[in-house]
Amino acid sequence: MSIPLPTDDDKDDLLLSCRYGDIEDIQAFVDKFGSGPLNDIRDHSGNCALHMVAANGHADALDYLLSVVSPSLLSARNSAESTPLHWAAVNSHLTIAQKLVQFKNGPGVDLLDIKNAAGRSPLGEAENVGWEEGAKWMVEVMNLDDAKGEAAEDDQPLGPAVDIEVEIQDAEGQVARMKIGKQPLAES
Numbered sequence: 001m002s003i004p005l006p007t008d009d010d011k012d013d014l015l016l017s018c019r020y021g022d023i024e025d026i027q028a029f030v031d032k033f034g035s036g037p038l039n040d041i042r043d044h045s046g047n048c049a050l051h052m053v054a055a056n057g058h059a060d061a062l063d064y065l066l067s068v069v070s071p072s073l074l075s076a077r078n079s080a081e082s083t084p085l086h087w088a089a090v091n092s093h094l095t096i097a098q099k100l101v102q103f104k105n106g107p108g109v110d111l112l113d114i115k116n117a118a119g120r121s122p123l124g125e126a127e128n129v130g131w132e133e134g135a136k137w138m139v140e141v142m143n144l145d146d147a148k149g150e151a152a153e154d155d156q157p158l159g160p161a162v163d164i165e166v167e168i169q170d171a172e173g174q175v176a177r178m179k180i181g182k183q184p185l186a187e188s
Helices: 008-020 023-033 049-056 059-068 071-075 084-090 094-102 108-113 122-128 132-141
Strands: 158-169 175-186
Touching (some): 008 049, 008 059, 049 071, 049 084, 049 094, 059 094, 071 084, 071 108, 084 094, 084 132, 094 108, 108 132
Antiparallel strands (some): 158 175
């Protein structure tokens, strides 16, 4: 017996189920059509299932989808070049942002470097909407290695712990300053 192909109505219904976090309907779609179509379904703006659950903060639906979709969907871009992480940032969903970045088979912290058509990374979007908690978390986990891809002075002995002040400028020239608590200080 062959697996049926979803109709346009089935695809629209799936995206609505993702938007509203209806995990039972999402699971029913996968039971009927398999998980393959999930990787290709997009709305008129290029949003995929992960965009919908990320934008609306549905952690249970995200957990289920991450178990059945291709990890490449984590970096899928819509027509505005935004990823699901951009949408989680715009809507201030910390748990969703963490799940997207920390997904073991995904791109990880590299998701934080993707810029959308407006030239903003997920961190830039968090700053743009004034989401300090999310911006702070992103700065704490982002790759702050130097341009050569090597951590700066990794072999230096560590000294006493100090607060680190971070200053980041977004594409519009706005500067965000924040402290990251008690990090070991390299001795000179």
